Amino acid sequence: MRIEEINALPPDAFVARFGFLFEHSPWIVREAAARRPFAHIVDMENAMAAVVAGAAHIDQLKLLRAHPELAGKAAIDKTLTHASNEEQASAGLDRLTEAEFDRFHDLNRRYRDRFGFPFIICVRLTDKAGILGQMEARLGHTETEEIATALAEIGKIVHLRLRDALA
Template identity: 60%
Template structure:
């Protein structure tokens, strides 16, 4: 898909094409549809990022909470989105020892307790040990820092998903 294809889409086709970029949050794509025409893929992503950045804390928190826990219940129940399933598998989170699963579970619980949203990281840019290290380190952050970090990670995830759609 080229940027010309994107710019030729009507609103419903745009939402259909990109509505799954953000986990269970198609409102971001819907609000971005009006911001074209887009110069290139980076401009398209910037428009979507701007929607998130200006959405206000309640909607941003809703976006963060829409993400599944890594190696969590949704992964075990096979109820992740197709994109999340592939992303978690790319980092080996679908092939864990009982000890690794237990550590992920404990860190996920501690993180959610501390920040009130799931741990979010672009798993395609790291591996299992890197994810565990980041979870331990980021548990030391204050909420404001971690909120911003989580939103930045969402942007990285969306960038990779968008690149896949448009390549």
């Protein structure tokens, strides 16, 4: 789609087309739609990022909590969103050894216990070892640091999803 076509979409059609960008959080795309017209796709991304940055703390936490755990229950019972399923598979999270599976579950539990939301990383930009290393390292973050890191990772995820959707 060209930016002119994106700008011309009615708000509901804009959300229908791009609501998947943020995991179970189409409200971000809905709010960004009101900031049109966009001069470029980068402006669209920036508008969505501004919605997230300007959201109340509780809404940012809802966004974080809307994400699935990596190699977690949703992956096992096949209830991940299509995008999340493809992303986790791209990092090999659908092909874990028993030891890797146990390590992911232990780190997921420790992370969620510490921060109250699942570990979020742009899995398409790393691999299993990188993810596990980041899970360990980020357990040492403060809550403020980790919220900022997780939101930045969501920005990377959205960038890649949008790029794919417009390819």
